[in-house]
Amino acid sequence: MSKILIRGAKVLGGDVQDVLIDGETIAATARKGEIDISGTGLDAGDATVIDAEGQILLPGLVDLHTHLREPGREDSETVLTGTQAAARGGYTSVFAMANTFPVADTAGVVEQVWRLGKESGYCDVQPIGAVTVGLEGKKLAELGAMHDSAAGVTVFSDDGKCVDDAVIMRRALEYVKAFGGVVAQHAQEPRLTEGAQMNEGIVSAELGLGGWPAVAEESIIARDVLLAEHVGSRVHICHLSTAGSVELVRWAKSRGIDVTAEVTPHHLLLTDELVRSYNPVYKVNPPLRTERDVMALREALADGTIDIVATDHAPHPHEDKDCEWAAAAMGMVGLETALSVVQHTMVETGLLDWAGVADRMSHKPAEIGQATGHGRPISAGEPANLTLVDPAYRGEVNPAGFASRSRNTPYEGRELPGRITHTFLRGRATVVDGKLA
Numbered sequence: 001m002s003k004i005l006i007r008g009a010k011v012l013g014g015d016v017q018d019v020l021i022d023g024e025t026i027a028a029t030a031r032k033g034e035i036d037i038s039g040t041g042l043d044a045g046d047a048t049v050i051d052a053e054g055q056i057l058l059p060g061l062v063d064l065h066t067h068l069r070e071p072g073r074e075d076s077e078t079v080l081t082g083t084q085a086a087a088r089g090g091y092t093s094v095f096a097m098a099n100t101f102p103v104a105d106t107a108g109v110v111e112q113v114w115r116l117g118k119e120s121g122y123c124d125v126q127p128i129g130a131v132t133v134g135l136e137g138k139k140l141a142e143l144g145a146m147h148d149s150a151a152g153v154t155v156f157s158d159d160g161k162c163v164d165d166a167v168i169m170r171r172a173l174e175y176v177k178a179f180g181g182v183v184a185q186h187a188q189e190p191r192l193t194e195g196a197q198m199n200e201g202i203v204s205a206e207l208g209l210g211g212w213p214a215v216a217e218e219s220i221i222a223r224d225v226l227l228a229e230h231v232g233s234r235v236h237i238c239h240l241s242t243a244g245s246v247e248l249v250r251w252a253k254s255r256g257i258d259v260t261a262e263v264t265p266h267h268l269l270l271t272d273e274l275v276r277s278y279n280p281v282y283k284v285n286p287p288l289r290t291e292r293d294v295m296a297l298r299e300a301l302a303d304g305t306i307d308i309v310a311t312d313h314a315p316h317p318h319e320d321k322d323c324e325w326a327a328a329a330m331g332m333v334g335l336e337t338a339l340s341v342v343q344h345t346m347v348e349t350g351l352l353d354w355a356g357v358a359d360r361m362s363h364k365p366a367e368i369g370q371a372t373g374h375g376r377p378i379s380a381g382e383p384a385n386l387t388l389v390d391p392a393y394r395g396e397v398n399p400a401g402f403a404s405r406s407r408n409t410p411y412e413g414r415e416l417p418g419r420i421t422h423t424f425l426r427g428r429a430t431v432v433d434g435k436l437a
Ligand SMILES: [Zn+2]
Pocket: 159, 160, 161, 186, 238, 239, 285, 286
């Protein structure tokens, strides 16, 4: 493998540096101009030089919550197209949710997804195992067998569905504790959300749509942090969407409970006012909430109460979204717009600097999911999993240009800042000048 010299990027948004990649690793970092390509000093030899003036160099992003849809729904996404979308979004590692067909509830299925990820070459894929057989919430899946498989599963989730039975949840927390795994809960009390179509509030009352109360999310979070404390295990809460959820996680952390939490880009930006359009592109689970919730989520991500940003990338084919609101599928694609939304909502508002972005979108998610070789510092000897961002870029989101097989983005035509120019997976460019390599 040849050498690559990334010249003059702001590393984590700070110092302007040169970074030399040799093979799969970062060989050297130095003040700009100090890595010599003429053969003296830190020798870059015949390196390919990338002029990164004005760009930000981040560790490759890690997404703890991606739906890749393979096996079973290859019409909406495959492991290949999903990892291509991930690379375009600056990701070098994604965790693939278990709600495929068949469900990833056995060693066989998680190994299949893991192998497809290896073959794709665009982004590492770490399968998430189901907590219960068939996501039915009745019987624990083979958690140990999935952990011991080649896929080495450490994160378990019935995402899309809530593990609503308290005894099953307790057993799962006890089981994963033995090997240091984590249960990622989709917090949604099912009885409180029967027939729900959107956030329960003023807008749902005006539109006459079934409401999805905040308490449906918050009651499960309250229960699960108490269960985690009781059994001394670790719990992760998927896609927090309400101000009340933030308060509960803040309380649990202050009590020393081992809980982590994520927020999606769309819950940092969009509100239930958008549902007035009846455009199903805004239909998502958990639903878009209010301005007050959005502000609480941003603040919590900034102060560390919410640990990470996770996309909940949920591809759907055109026909599942191009229909009336009540019949439409829930979910949005997000891998290719996540960093832009975070730049817009967190960086440009002064809530988070780029080092903070690296923490919430790479270091922490890698730590929670134990993604080996990802979320590492940008320094010599580390794996060259990197992403280069042009923060000055402004452009309208055009889903026709997505690498994802699906187009269900809520941002079509919206101007967002920032663009991924390059992504490197173990030293190999997966994206060059914004295009798939
Ligand atoms: Zn979910």
